[in-house]
Amino acid sequence: MSKVTIRHVAAAAGVAVKTVSRVMNGEPNVTQDLQDRVNKAVDALGYVPSMAARRMGGSRSYLLVALNDRENTINNWRSGRGNDWIDQMLHGAMLTCEAHGYRMLFELVEAGSPDLDRKVVAILSALQPDGIILTPPHSQNLALVEMLTRRNVPVVRMGVAGEGVGFGVFMDDRAAAAEATRHLLQLGHRRIGFIAGSPRFEASRQRLDGYRDALTEAGVTIDEDLIAPGDFTFESGVAAAGTLLARDDRPTAILASNDEMALATLHVASRLRIRVPDLSLVSFDDTPGVRLSVPGLTSIRQPISEMAAKAAALLIGVSRTGEGAPSDHLLPFALEVRGSTAPLT
């Protein structure tokens, strides 16, 4: 039997080849009637369009690729911490891709590797994606953004503000940390500890800046001893909370730069028989664990799935139209108040 081609399908359905292509590619604005006729012909003939065949219609691969941090992702897998960030990224990006007949996959790339460019070029070569989503810390790497731009690969920087190359989709980490700190100030807290994130991530610096902003704004002198280093891991949170809570004049509230370190603080407090919210505790990320913990943690919700959805939509737009001027998109965060914060008594 000779191979069934798109032409056979078009003939059987009584439509143009282009229409078959649009139906197979899941493009919008095809009437249900045309879709039904094409699908019926596809079934009857057993037509199997390959990705290669789809590409013959144009230069699109209908594939987006996200580059994620190799070190963090694998560490989080191995330690059993899990990668809620990736899960939420997939939520936004996959569903958006699906709605437009695209697919997304993500690749793990080592941020500090001297081989980074070659690795990324190998990914471009193998997959020929219609666009690249850079997640932190790759999205901070302007050289990488420029390399992709030179190769005419549309790129979105996710989670990093306004550099003007490619698209940016981010939230305001500094404002979020300030809002979280203000929440504690409004409850009467003045001695507010801060557990910093990994210096590998720009967001860590911004969160610390926001904490300082809010204290300064409220006329509270910043006590550098209340700022403890961390690296986003549970272990670093245990160490930081241990240091902060061992002080004679220990803080009455703590803002942790991510959930993992906030949950670590909850453990340390429990061990020291300090009840939360007798110690008020605010977290950053709003991953499932802090919503289900006892008490649930007051937390900054990052719009990760919304950022990923926006990133995918921007790239699909460029892929469709061949156009798209660099633009930046700020998405809103939210402070979710739960049982871990209470007025200073």
Add this chain to the structure above:
Amino acid sequence: MSKVTIRHVAAAAGVAVKTVSRVMNGEPNVTQDLQDRVNKAVDALGYVPSMAARRMGGSRSYLLVALNDRENTINNWRSGRGNDWIDQMLHGAMLTCEAHGYRMLFELVEAGSPDLDRKVVAILSALQPDGIILTPPHSQNLALVEMLTRRNVPVVRMGVAGEGVGFGVFMDDRAAAAEATRHLLQLGHRRIGFIAGSPRFEASRQRLDGYRDALTEAGVTIDEDLIAPGDFTFESGVAAAGTLLARDDRPTAILASNDEMALATLHVASRLRIRVPDLSLVSFDDTPGVRLSVPGLTSIRQPISEMAAKAAALLIGVSRTGEGAPSDHLLPFALEVRGSTAPLT
């Protein structure tokens, strides 16, 4: 400029076309010297092998596709529960694929859809994967397994035991629930509540069977009133724990069929001022939330990443050799004992 092809690269590197192809595809057993020569030629010529070009060397796509449950995955995303199962699956499968020059992506398919076959065939058509990993509940769907087998698509049933079609990679849910129950019996508990999982999943039935096995083995009469229905959601756990703990002769221990429902039980107990482990609590899944909760929950660890790694390895093996007799692979679970279980006082 004319397009650079694999032949140009082979000529520049002084190697066979097949060698270039093996290096580009990340196949093992290529000497470092050959890799270096090929990579240097690739860089010098700016050669970009497409996925389509890779396929020209043979019928392989170097792509595996996992089919996941659409309903659960999207519900977990929307509710913010997260999909630890998918995260762990990606851990095992992606790293295994990467080590062999493969890639994996996953697709969300509605298990009960009358359109299921068409959807799956569309995925096969678009992506032409070298193999399919079916996750629960798809892996229970023998008609689907047989459809794929008829189309000569190698398939792994993940998480479902021994049906003899395709490969099976699973753990013994019944034995795991029995071991968890035995742990509670050994601590002196006799009134042990059970919160069941969603009837959509075969594993739910097996976990209930294991609970019954252990009680029967210990000569404890099964009290059907201590078995509460659930569907794996937090809300169903709140309802089930509420029912069990409202009884005058309430259970002294509870085994929940997943972590979400166990964390719900922790919340209900806290509300009723019942301290855990005064109520002993055992969970199933060992997701990050139960390890970080206060107290940490005693939990059955499922070897999800190990199952996914094995699934990918089996499919890559078939793809490489063109051979592979149906076989079943049982992977070990583990009972992780933490602070949520204690001797009956």
